[in-house]
Ligand SMILES: Nc1ncnc2c1ncn2[C@@H]1O[C@H](COP(=O)(O)OP(=O)(O)O)[C@@H](O)[C@H]1O
């Protein structure tokens with residue numbers, strides 16, 4: 356059984372790709388077979404964090420110029436990256452058929468994948484909602500700012516209304532401590548619970564980390580470092596990765612990854 360997990364946020368720049376890429380590496384280090392779908396189509400950047408050169412992307416698959424096997428990139432960690440393509444304007448506005456085609460194309464990885472991690476675009480577009488709702492679990496990354504609260508709220512509400520999403524996992528990024536992260540989470544629950552009937556669960560947090568920032572500039576994910584430059588951050592990432600190994604499902608309606616039979 357593959358478990359699929361979406362990373363979403365509403366607001367951009369809150370740490371979705373950082374969490375997604377590093378959790379993917381930690382799961383791969385534990386021996387799981389991990390595929391990472393960069394669904395931030397047209398503005399994909401997980402390959403940059405992983406320092407990989409992309410030959411072809413989902414744009415080529417949609418054009419019929421390449422099969423899934425031809426666009427898959429294997430990283431040194433064993434992660435299979437499905438590149439979302441950067442600089443392809445046509446990928447910014449994928450219609451429903453194209454989204455469906457991508458989700459079904461990935462069925463092919465069923466027998467070689469334990470975890471499919473999906474890095475979704477910022478915003479609350481149909482693409483974000485479709486790719487997040489197609490996953491078993493949805494992980495929303497939040498920071499303690501009203502703009503992040505508002506955008507996460509709008510996204511969760513849309514997923515709840517349109518796809519009957521019943522449960523969302525929350526990671527609080529850029530918190531001062533676990534207590535501070537839990538306060539941010541509780542404030543978010545208070546602000547949303549009145550308006551949306553949904554289960555929100557705190558599954559972890561991350562401190563602000565210069566080492567994480569440096570790792571992005573150096574294009575070497577922090578979870579690949581031999582010496583642990585930031586022990587607290589690594590411990591937090593480990594905890595998030597173990598929470599994500601549990602069977603906590605969003606129970607969304609509609610098209611799902613790996614539900615195509617076969
Ligand atoms: N915990 C953190 N500590 C320090 N900087 C962070 C942290 N999380 C994110 N950042 C910074 O925020 C930027 C955006 O993060 P990214 O993961 O690309 O966000 P998103 O995918 O949500 O747009 C990163 O390039 C990094 O500089």
Ligand SMILES: [Mg+2]
Nearest residue numbers: 371372373395
């Ligand atoms: Mg991103």
